[in-house]
């Protein structure tokens with residue numbers, strides 16, 4: 255699949271460490287900057303991934319982030335073995351959050367993360383099974399695609 | 403306005419002077435205690451006003467390419483937060499004023515919200 259010479263990253267996202275949450279997204283952001291990708295694209299990619307990374311830490315006890323960068327697009331998979339999301343449509347609604355008070359005291363739990371991810375990515379897919387885990391796919395296009 | 407003028411306007415103490423220093427010009431700000439609220443507006447916003455102190459505030463500012471964080475209500479950030487801001491070159495200051503007052507003072511001096519948000 256990657257015969258086009260893209261970049262591939264895999265990160266373990268530590269669910270027990272709130273302080274380090276976001277370091278994977280930070281690394282990806284720096285890489286995109288170095289690649290000379292447009293600042294607005296870098297920012298929305300970083301934000302979308304950061305929201306997903308934080309979600310794995312606060313809702314799923316950590317997980318894994320996989321990132322593929324090619325000249326065409328950036329693909330991000332956020333995979334965890336947490337409790338899963340029962341009603342994805344409900345979870346996507348702005349303001350819906352199951353975050354406990356302790357998490358809200360840390361500045362998360364506004365119920366905005368998933369909708370931010372959708373807003374900033376070109377493609378977002380959530381695959382989740384209660385009791386098994388959650389897989390979020392994000393794609394950010396790098397070349398202007400004409401709408402057909 | 404210049405970051406230096408912000409310091410004067412809200413009686414702040416600078417904890418981290420940042421990469422570009424206090425003479426940098428900033429044009430818009432946002433204020434919240436919820437990080438995903440901050441992240442919801444991808445528009446150029448240079449200053450973050452918050453009553454929350456933890457390293458994720460700095461991460462959020464960094465994701466947004468913000469230049470300056472103002473911790474309101476006299477809350478002092480811990481070492482990890484300060485160190486992270488230093489490593490990112492982000493200006494950090496603390497003010498005894500409450501968030502509402504900080505926003506009012508800065509708005510009156512021309513630091514606006516960058517209203518035409520994505521969304």
Ligand SMILES: Nc1ncnc2c1ncn2[C@@H]1O[C@H](COP(=O)(O)OP(=O)(O)OP(=O)(O)O)[C@@H](O)[C@H]1O
Nearest residue numbers: 309313314345351352362363364365366367368438
């Ligand atoms: N990886 C995940 N595993 C399990 N549940 C999740 C996961 N991601 C999101 N959720 C569920 O979906 C809800 C909405 O997520 P969203 O990111 O939009 O808001 P939040 O994380 O609660 O708050 P915010 O993102 O504003 O800090 C969460 O409260 C949680 O119930």
Ligand SMILES: [Mg+2]
Nearest residue numbers: 305309367368
């Ligand atoms: Mg979230």
